[in-house]
Amino acid sequence: MNSVLDDIERYLSWQRSSAGPFNERLKLRLREAIEARKAKVLRDRNSVANLGFKLKGRADAPRTYVAPVTRKKIVPVTPPKTAQAPFKPEPVLDDASYNDILKIIENMTLVMERSPSAFASMGEEDIRQHFLVQLNGQFEGAASGETFNFTGKTDILIRVEGRNIFIAECKFWSGPKAFTETIDQLLGYLSWRDTKAAVIIFSRNKDFSSVLKTIEETADAHPHKKRGPTKEGDSRLRYIFGNPADHNREVFLTIKAFNVPTTHRT
Known part of the structure; x- marks a missing residue:
């Protein structure tokens, strides 16, 4: 019985020598994938951060001092909210x-x-x-x-x-x-x-x-x-x-x- 246990322990030790480095490489690959995903999310969010902020001209604006324009309204535009971490474009x-x-x-x-x-x-x-x-x-x-x-x-x-x-x-x-x-x-x-x-x-x-x-x-x-x-x-x-x-x-x-x-x- 002891010899069987010894054989199992020996086989496991052989597997550990291979599995250990693999697990360490797996950690690195997972971290790289997570960091890459995080960077992409931030790039996507920054792409909508500089949203155009239009002014709306007044329809009843006087024309005494300035060239004719249509009175404009400031309407900040923001992208739809997502289930991810809160992000508020400016x-x-x-x-x-x-x-x-x-x-x-x-x-x-x-x-x-x-x-x-x-x-x-x-x-x-x-x-x-x-x-x-x-x-x-x-x-x-x-x-x-x-x-x-x-x-x-x-x-x-x-x-x-x-x-x-x-x-x-x-x-x-x-x-x-x-x-x-x-x-x-x-x-x-x-x-x-x-x-x-x-x-x-x-x-x-x-x-x-x-x-x-x-x-x-x-x-x-x-x-x-x-x-x-x-x-x-x-x-x-x-x-x-x-x-x-x-x-x-x-x-x-x-x-x-x-x-x-x-x-x-x-």
């Missing part, structure tokens, strides 16, 4: 809406130029309010009549579900150092997925051409600037910046300078 602002916003802001400056006495004594907040009136006159949110809001003293933004999908910093020109700080402040507001931003500069300097030259030189020297500028007008520049949190993540940054009238130029 909305982003689509390129067409971004360009529409910039066009409306630019058209508002024509009003300033044509009616200088009405804007000569206004400060940053007062001028910003005029932009907000025009923007909210042309666009509406999915849940309320106003899409564009502001925080602090200088921001114009679209906020959805607690995060910003468009943000602009409005500042009076006070030199290259303050301009660089404004860009830094704006980039600091952006999350990893935010790709649309603008810096709006109000200048009351006498030599506006010199201000524009300094703006371009300062933006070109910024450490996060990657490409540009593309000149989209006499005082509008389009850059590609890197997100400070991930320099490979690119941000469209438009810089628009306005020559705001005043009775006393410096």
